[in-house]
Amino acid sequence: MKIETIVVGEFAVNCFVCTGTDSQALVIDPGEDAHVVVAHLKEQGLNVAAYLMTHGHCDHISGLAAVHDAFPAPVAMHPTDWDWAFTQANTLPPFFCTAPRRPDSERVDLVDGSSYTYAGLTFSIIDTPGHTPGGVCIYFETEATLITGDTLFADSVGRTDLHGGDSRVLAASLKKLKTLPDQTTIFPGHGPSSTIGQEKRTNYFMQG
Template sequence: MNIACLQFNPIQENTYVVWDDTAECAVIDAGNASERENAALERFIAEHGLNPVLAVNTHGHFDHALGVEFVRRRYGVPFAMSSKDSFLLENAAVSGSLFGVKIGPMPSAPDIDLERTPEVRFGRTALRVIPTPGHTPGHVSLYEPESKTLFTGDTLFRESIGRTDLPGGDYSWIMRSILEKLLPLGDEVRVCPGHGPETTLGHETLYNPFVVEVLNDEVNYRND
């Protein structure tokens, strides 16, 4: 699987274009938010001879969805996301104004509901859908087992985790997601997060302060 990371919009969100040797591609968390950024994404896809077949989101926050309508309409592809995050798309204009970001056209709901979809595909590649609630109720991570690559959205960053103080966020759930769903995939797994640089699960086990304090029993994340 080939991976390109394009950083878009004032929140510096990571949009990933992923493709295989069939040249079919998926756009993960399309955050392109201006004519210039739309053109940059379009040019990247054209220059690599790619054929988009899917827009897929880890979650519904506006900074990860600003470019979804552009991708849907420009390439006529379906949009996959958990329907549990549809309320965030509906609130995008309000959330955007709090961050000083103007919100253009947004999808109102996903075409493919990842609550009922165990994997999404492009070309010969399957991305496994792993529910990882906590940052948002419908947050998912996407895992490609062959290359051991994990797209964590805003659940897990290099040496940090996503905010849980926004509507629908929950600290106990994000830690369950990280410790019980993601870390068991293995130390060698490559992590492509929704913001900031890449990492590995092994690095996070050793150096992520939110993970380390739980592994050291300094914090009871389970709330029980």
Template structure:
């Protein structure tokens, strides 16, 4: 099992594609430039099974319908942010971009921390609010990765000054849900480069002294 990072759009939001040995894959956070993402997947002859969102801010949802329509695959999102998909005020696109970025309703809404089984993939949902109310991180133990969205970055953490954000809650999410994972776990961040749980425990200035 392997993964690829594909930065998309003006904010270079990272979409991630998790691929198994047979070429089936999951798409995380297709934020923009849908045709670019589709071409990359088709060039590798991968077969997507689903789209999963870490949260529903505009820069993480812009290409959802492009890829969903191309392969007729379901979209997963936390129940708390289901209406953000269709509301450009809630997802921030009108405020930050001056235009409405929306997507159709999700096919699968979840809450809690269930294990998702999608084809050959087993994904542990971890509720990690703080950046947004419905932010989740996806832990794929078989691949030793955590898809963290905008919760944890290399040397930083997600912003908490947006609607529904909470600095205290974000730090609690990181410490209680992410830093308890094996230190070698690779963190697939929503922006920038990857890191590991161990590296952030040792060097992230936002996490010291909490």
């Protein structure tokens, strides 16, 4: 698996393009700057096998419909975040004033503990609510790679004061992540990558 990061939008969201077999790719969190994501896919000669959403926040999904227009593919998200992701509840003025457009796609509901294969890449879903009620981490176990969304950052964690956030629930989710192998590389929704071991040593929120 090859992982490329495209930093998109006002909030510098990490959109990940994970390339598997036959020039098929997974696109994770195409938050904004759809034209940049589309141009990248075209340049690299890639097709999209699926879109994976770590959570429903507007800064992570507002570019989705426009990328999907160019590269139709199933869209996967936790059902709890599907419930509000494309509604007026999901705005953040002055940056995001209208609800994200819902793509005309096949809907895939991500289920905790289930495995999925797209683009020849197999991953499992770890429910990690707290930042949002339907937040998930995407675990590529054979690649020792974890996409953490806004659940876990290098040296920090996602805010719990936004729509649906809950700090106690987030603490329980972080406990789950501490059980993963230390050498697991994490790719957060904002900022640099790290490892589970590094975060267990230095991240205040991973001490509990």
